[in-house]
Amino acid sequence: MRVRAYKGLLAAVTAASALVLPVISATPAAADPDPRALSKSVTGLGVKRHLVKFQQIADANGGTRASGTAGYDASVAYVADKLRRAGYKVTLQEFEFPFFREITKSSLERVAPSAKTYVRNTDFRTMTYSGSGNVTAAVQAVDVMIPPSPTPNTSTSGCEASDFAGFTPGNIALMQRGTCGFQVKAENAQAAGAKGVIIFNEGQPGEGAADRRTLLLGTLGAPTVNIPVVGTTYAVGEELAAAGTTVTLVTDTESDLNRKTHNVLAESRWGDPDKVVMAGSHLDSVVEGPGINDNGSGSAGVLETALKAGLFPTKNKLRFAFWGAEELGLLGSEHYVANLSAEEKAKIKLYLNFDMIASPNYTFGIYDGDDSDGVGAPAGPAGSDQIEKLFESYFKAIGEPYTGTDFTGRSDYGPFIEVGIPAGGLFTGAEGIKTAEEAAKFGGEAGVAYDKCYHLECDTIDNINDKALRVNTGAIATATFVYAYSSQLPGGGAPGANQPGTGGGGHDDHDHDGVEM
Incomplete structure (x- = not known):
């Protein structure tokens, strides 16, 4: 990653933070740190170091970081250790899954x-x-x-x-x-x-x-x-x-019906426990490869953001999740949500999901929380539209194009929107084919997959697009810190106020969770 280019982006992110705040009326109190501080502290080099580590872990464990393997266990240990050292309360949530x-x-x-x-x-x-x-x-x-x-x-x-x-x-x-x-x-x-x-x-x-x-x-x-x-x-x-x-x-x-694996959950020691801001990504790869874009990229961006966010006492409680067994059907996030009480669900005011943020033939996709394109999956739960607008403001501020991407149910936001928790996030594309219109808008090659190494052994550190990684990392940092200090959250209100949404119903025919059609 070119340091000079990233320094230029940081200046843009600083401007973006200032511009996105009015979108959700989230201006911090005078005594609170400016959300731009986090954007300045989260560097592309820091994110890339985590990706290098994930690659080293895969290399030492048969080329994979899949749940149920030693490569995944080593990934869990690395992430958990980093988060504990940053002062988070870290929980390894164990669950069984069919390997x-x-x-x-x-x-x-x-x-x-x-x-x-x-x-x-x-x-x-x-x-x-x-x-x-x-x-x-x-x-x-x-x-x-x-x-x-x-x-x-x-x-x-x-x-x-x-x-x-x-x-x-x-x-x-x-x-x-x-x-x-x-x-x-x-x-x-x-x-x-x-x-x-x-x-x-x-x-x-x-x-x-x-x-x-x-x-x-x-x-x-x-x-x-x-x-x-x-x-x-x-x-x-x-x-x-x-x-x-x-x-x-x-x-x-x-196959093994009852293999054990873990989610990694990290919670800040500051913030209102009745107002939880969650960000997450799946930590596992497929068995076939190291999964550096899918989803080392999202995990590294969330991890580096969490490490820097841990330095600041926030108004709202921050909770970061690194999901296991996503590639076998969102099993980690489904287990987590299914085991929340109604009161605990109500405390989670939003969930931000980052799954594949550095595809080599990328688009800058923002989850379509309000179904503004009028096609595909319906809108997410109330408040998802606010999250979409925040990300849109970020990309407008730094002069980068963006597009909507549907809540298809094929990543870990699915269990959250099914219980009415507002959600949003970013996605740069997987096995789908880039259109000529997208190539004109984002660059890259039309008629070619967004990620030619999707779910393959070639999804290595060389499969990362550095521009997509640094732009999306800036978006992760900006959104996390904006919501960390916002007094008006998308899922605001008293515990129990979140209502079930209708967005993203059903699974897709894809290796992550394609159990239906």
Whole structure:
């Protein structure tokens, strides 16, 4: 990271802090520190040092920091030690989760009518919680729609046991993404005698994550089947649906229903305990790689902000969270929220989420708290719009473009908005494809994924965009300190005042939490 460039940004952040304060009427009292102080103290070099450490941890532990592995445990120890030294009250919240990993790399080869080898992580990918097997068998399509319906989320392929009437036991079931969960499809196929499952994307064109022709990444949600299950692109599925197709499908996996892991929770020793300001990120990577952008970037930005915020006595209570097992379905944040009492939930006035803030082909995405774009997921709980406006003011002040990104439910804000806690945050893009319009607005390359190394072993320290990291780190620091001293919080009012919201309902078909469609 270029120090000179970052020093220039700090000056811009100072101006941004002054400009965003009127947006939420959060001007601190005369005796309180100016929120600009935090922005000045949180440096890009400090954030980058944490990313280097995460990379070193992964290198020393088989290339991964996934929950349930030694790499994650070492990440927890590093973060917790830093926070304790900064004066926080640190809690390691233990919970059990269903662990999954591939022991050896999967393979998919067409044997007939002609030989063809498909490329792992390009043409196909093992679904989380797939069983193991080495199967050569005929492919039998199950109620697929080729060509696809023009309307997404229409196919019912494999959703009912009756779809398998006439299915030949011993064959490999070919199904299509659609209206029911991947787990339902796989369980129905296994019950019908299938020796393997291939689920291909539904086939509708679109932009970014809405394109249902790309590689299908998904999870079964739990280890309930013992046969191989993979996801593919629409093109591969269409090809395999041809009559007379035989393939060899190989997966070698490990699942553990009751593996233990931890959330790291750090609470400031100052501030009103009835007015809690939370910021969080998931600390775990996928098993396949070190997860330096996903989500070392968000974790490092939140950690460095927390370390500097610990120097100041704040008006409101600060609580920082580093979630475990997010990559297996938001399990850490769901466990945390599910175990809060009604009174404790009411004390949390907002939650800020930072998941992937330095994608190499980035956009500056702000969670669309008010559904101002009128598409996709609805607005978040009341107060989420205020958080969105604060971040918008920051980007306007430093002269950087921004765009809205929906509350799709695919990151750790999901459990919070489901119980009515206002939420917001930043996101620079994952496996979706950058559009020409976005490339003109943000730079980068159209027609290429925001993060080509998403969920892959190449998500290393070299996968970080330094500009995106430093700009978003400034936004994290600004928002955290503004809310730390604000007397008017988005979830303001007496305990019990927060009402359930409607934003972000449902999970997405993505490795983080794609247990449904």
